[in-house]
Amino acid sequence: MSARAVRRMSFGQATVDAMRLAMREDERVFVLGEDISWGGNFGQFRGLVDEFGPERVIDMPISEAIIMAVAVGASVTGLRPVASMSFVEFTLGAMDEIVNQASKFRYMFGGQVSVPLVLRASDGILRSSAGQHSSSLEGLFTHLPGLKVVAPSNPADAKGLLRSAISDDDPVVYLENKRITAKRGPTPTGDHSVPLGSALIRRTGSDLTIVTYSAMVREAETACRRLAPRGIEAELIDLRSLVPLDLETVVGSVRKTGRVIIAHEAWEFGGFGAELAASITSHAFNRLRSAPVRVGAAQAPIPFSPPLERAVVPGAEEIVEAAERLMKP
């Protein structure tokens, strides 16, 4: 592919770019959600209503079930809706529509219909948003057959994965972490797609593998920089897409390094990391030098007060500690 123009833009802007490209290219694409004609809570819809009008950029009542049900009804009758919930916790008001309708329609109806919708939701902690606006719930979605789940870590992937999610014929849950929405990074200005199900090795290393995604990728990058001077070279895998999962890249790396840390902002107990640990163990057991280590949130609702929030949700420091423990002879 030829060299392409790249510009620094925020994660939020990158998603607006992807939306605009998709909506220009395909008139079946429309967006519905709370406050979106005002740009959304994180600017992730800024300007769309000016270009595409209120018919395709629909402000919805704070009725999460209807947002999702409308997306399902529109998607099975020929459109490609992008439904937005400001906070991932709000998807819980639409769980019937997500679980019983969107994820099951294709299978339950014998494959006669596809459900090409995208559900965008912001997750993770940001400046003490407290218990009901700070969770990372990807584990609820990855558990469900029929749903795809992506969680980009940077603006370029945010754009590329959103493009792919909108073109995909199945329901895709697109998780955008609040802490990284405003973060800027080099992003292709033209059309740009990242296929679903392709992980990226962001840093190579021979001592251990860190498998992570979303905001935790930045924490892991910081951890890698701190570990290198101590003689620990970590390989960093950004999953980007949880379902479908690029297990091949993960297992390939772990077979090389023999050690793995799985890090996510979501609760460790019963989280997606548990699935990764089990899959890695069954595919690379004979190459593992020690048991996979998980770094995730402690088993409590996310607290409000900053020191408590910090105590529950892990970051670079916890990844560094885990790496050092793993590397102890």
Added chain:
Amino acid sequence: MKPPAPMSREAALRIHRTMVRIRLFETRVEELFKAGKLPGFVHTYLGQEAIAAGVCETLQSDDYITSTHRGHGHAIAKGIELDGIMAELYGKETGTCRGRGGSMHVADFSKGMLGANGIVAGGLGIAAGAALSARLRRTGQVVVAFFGDGGINKGTFHEALNFAAVQRLAVVYVCENNQYAQFTSRTRTTSVDDLSVRAGAYGIPGWTVDGNDAGAIHETTLRAVERARSGMGPTLLNMETYRLGGHYVGDAEVYRKAAEVDRHRLKDPLDRWERTLVGEKWITEEQRAGLWEQARSEVSDAVRFAEESPLPGGETALEAVFTGG
């Protein structure tokens, strides 16, 4: 708005034929279930036939419906062949959903039947989405969302009616008020006696109809469908009927007296429609008998088709989870 033209004889006979087909299909399903021929469980539409038949007669073939766990009647009225529905109930590969859905998930999107739905009020928002889609695609399609008196107490009823009203979507919300939500009488769970008054909360018309009178159902629905198609928005129709069968086949029905059911049998919508047809001299006794005979043989053919059809192979169990998979 102009009052609708009087029903034509052809429409009256089509409604009759649909009702008879539903009656015989469901009666047979009940027998088959009791004989242990059908997996799972089934909710029959016995006693409510006038609603599916009368409502769907007002629709065009590309209009949409969403349906409920008690959806066989809707499927038949929307034009799905009996063979495919029966095979689905048997869990056969030739069923409308290749045996993946069963009784509660009969669907045929090519016929505008967007699925029976096992979640009470599950179709109400989906219907709004289909109507929004019709608007964006500029097709003029109308959507009918069938649901029950149980569904009227779900949050999704309120979310859907509010949204459909604010967007003036082409949806007709048809509440089949059969007096029981599962085992519990509507009178013990619902704040209002006339369910149509709930429409007032959303600033849309709500009309109560005798749900055992096929003619009244057809006429009222026609007005609601015309409103919808002309961009005037949704209507709530409260169709008062009675569930002659239990919640599902095999329900011990401890929550009601046999005498109550017997009283309602006297108001059977099919008997009533036949009396009307005979009174209007739209049908002779010979024609009536012939139609029953033909429907009986269609149902028998559907049973034969289903029984002779192959079961799905276990190796196909993971097909169609995703598109292309």
